[in-house]
Amino acid sequence: MEATPPMEAGTIDARTIDAKTPTPATTKPLLAVRDLSIDFYTATKVVHAVRGVSFDVAAGERVGLVGESGSGKTTTALALMRMIKPPGIVTGGLAQLGDIDLLALHGRQIREARLRHVSYVPQGAMNALNPVLRIGEQILDGVADHGVRLTRAEQKTLVATVLESVGLPQAIALRYPHQLSGGMKQRACIAIAIALNPSLIIADEPTSALDVITQRQVMKTLTSVQERMGCGLILIGHDMGLMAQVADRMIVMQDGLIAEDAPVRRLFRQPAHSYSRMLIDSVPSLGERRQPAAAAVAADETGAAAETPLLAFDAVGKTFGGGLLGGPPKVALAPCSFLLESAAPRIVAVVGQSGSGKTTMARMILGFETPTTGSVRYRGRDLAHLPPDAARQFRREVQAVFQDPYGSFNPFYKVDRTLAQPLVSFGLARGRKAIYARMEEACAAVGLKAGEILGRFPHELSGGQRQRLMVARALLLKPRLIVADEPVSMVDASLRMSILANMQDLRTKHGISVVYITHDLATAYHVADYVLVLHEGHLVEAGPPEEVIEHPAHPYTRSLVGAIPWPDPDRRWSELDPDLRASWSAPPVIRGAITGFHLRAAGKLDIRAGNPYPQPENSPVFRGRNKNCSRRHAKTGRSTNAYD
């Protein structure tokens, strides 16, 4: 893979580069990439992954490289690191970093340029560190392999310095990766990357696996380190919101070409390219909720209150472990109660970070997990004691859409089978024709053309198509309730809003209620009628999205909302607050109510014979921020007298 530049390196001097430089302010850019082309030779064809890409990065500049999967953004970055692996080949171009052309290096020079001149902060903080080496060793081995000989004391100082610059205590050096949280791991990666003071850092979706609060912390760390060192930063990603927060300039890539290269404000104000505009439009922003007001639906069903509720959580809590061999018990979900009425379909968003108990809640709704306390009732029947017939009905009427559209299909079968199976097993359609008609109908409902989808294998479909198909599959059974666990976290940004629009259709057109589990407040804001915010198993805030997200009241929700990367360069993250963690355990705040959904943070539901839920809108349940909702009480479970 000896990538020789198409022309002699000497002919490219500072002047010719300057002539093309889009930012005339700087005299000579830190990095000048010219006509970079990368091909992949597959068995059947040549894929031009990157096609003659040219761009500059100035010293101290933060350049966002955005595009969807397959746009060539990561390939470009790997080419700068000289890490393109066969069958990929850099077919031409040059990348002048200071005095060296990164693409013309060979042999040892390649290895020596890494870390010393260009550093790479990888995607997926979870697995980027060697699990069997201590953090300190992983900082030092890179330094040692660049011929820097240090004494014991110097090593210690270096490790302490780089750790400190990313805000980690020195003691972290002795830890193993599995002993660190995701955010700490990613900061450790940054510490490793800056050990030799490189002039350019390439960060490839450095926060993709992190929650928003940690994401903000890591990004702040990265940018402050970069500012202090004065090095260039190429930030690769697909999250326009994050880019708006961090980047000075943005390069939008599509199909291996640069669609647009503009300062971040201009790009967001006046995107010149239709693709940039599409990317920007696909990100939910604050202020314009795109859904019909819930009140419109609510108006016509005041008389329906006597029906059995669709779903009732009656002081449901879940504790894991604590058994003979299970170790200390862990509260996954502190007891909480709510009712979802059957008359009017609602979209209820459950928002929280990993470990907040949101997935546990989803699993209990689906009956995959039995509550430790309280009971989950579906149409009046306790899920823990469903007779076989009712269990079948429950399985048909409550459907799930999962996070991973790749893992949700059996790769050995055509997607038809996945769709047809439930129809057959529930006897909802007989005969090929009837089944096919139903499948076509369901595909159409989620905006897929049946002719293009049916008869194909899962791997032949895109992630977005697969995820919509999962929604279609759930729809086939004409369910009453769909539990969607992070349904859009693994699809490209441009598809997110259309899948979420599908979910709103479920409610408005098909009359299906949705429990939408997510870590993403921004999408919850646009989709949901009601939002529950969970933190470490406890409900912290609940209410209609306009109230919870536009005017968060609970300290935790405030931190969460404050960390949302809104796609607006003028609405950037505020400075990092002092550590607010202590205040996060404040008692829950329950905001305005909507019809069709009733909630109590702790305690039992007031269900009397003939009058299952006497609370009308603005029910007394919400009055006076129920003191029994306090976390201390919820933890001990001694809050059964909550109702008045």
Add this chain to the structure above:
Amino acid sequence: MPLRLIVRRLVMVLAVVWAAGTINFFIPRIAPKNPIAEKLTQMAGTSGVDPTKIKEMAEAFNVKFGLDKPLWQQYLTYLHDVFTLDFGQSITQYPVRVSTLIGGAMPWTIGLMATTTLIAFLLGTLLGAAAAWRRDSRILQVLSPLMMVFSAIPFYLIGLVLIYFFAAKLGWFPLSGGYGIISIPDWSWEFAVEVLYHSILPALSIIIASIGTWAIGMRGMMVTVEGEDYMTFAEAKGLRPGRLFLRYGMRNAVLPQITALALYFGQIVTGAVLVEIVFAYPGVGTLLLDSIKLYDFPTIYGIVFILTLTVALSMLVVDLIYPLLDPRVRVEA
């Protein structure tokens, strides 16, 4: 590692050994044969004894070996003996004690199998790792399928081929045995050389047959590890290839291999049976086969119990060693 955990592991080992020992006791009793009658009939066949006398003799021996007592009593006696490592006297080689028999056979088996297993493990693991690492190397890529072929051939077959060519045809090595027929085992230099000389062919057959298994396992793990994010990051750090290969690649890929090795060690003795028979090697395998053929309960018990013990102990060793190799399973004290 906290003491409590070690104690818990030890209790587990004891439980496993007890359970296996119990099964070990009952299974041969289900077989519808009487070992004493078998032996006596066999003897009668060669020397001609009055058949009616055989029955009397059999009963006398039954009393002597305790076979006339009720089953539960035999079981209790068995448990006691077994936990004191006393397996009584062999029936077929009466009055030699079983522990003497096993003690005589064990060094041969351990010596042969432990050495060859370690050699095969080291060579195979290195070869597999290299094959995954240097996918551009012709030699290594040709070697991989070849190793796969060898690992598919049972080692006694390889043994027979080796005997045919190197012992029968070329006469470079002895045909069989652990030492020369006329030599008397002692601690002399000459005898050691002789033992080594006799062990080359059996060792070779085991190494050839098992090296491929290790290599294939390691190659697969190494390919998986190469796809890990930490390998990408390590490469981006500009590490020396040697460090990348050893400290990042092999260090992680070898972990499952270690588990496999420890489990394999537990099966060393059984694995040796066929090799020992093909080469007429005086080890535990040969002893076990002879005892099974003649229903020599005490010897079978003894060997199987030792087997159980080695399996359980090697698992204990993995449990105790693994945390040293993989910090992720280290229990915080």
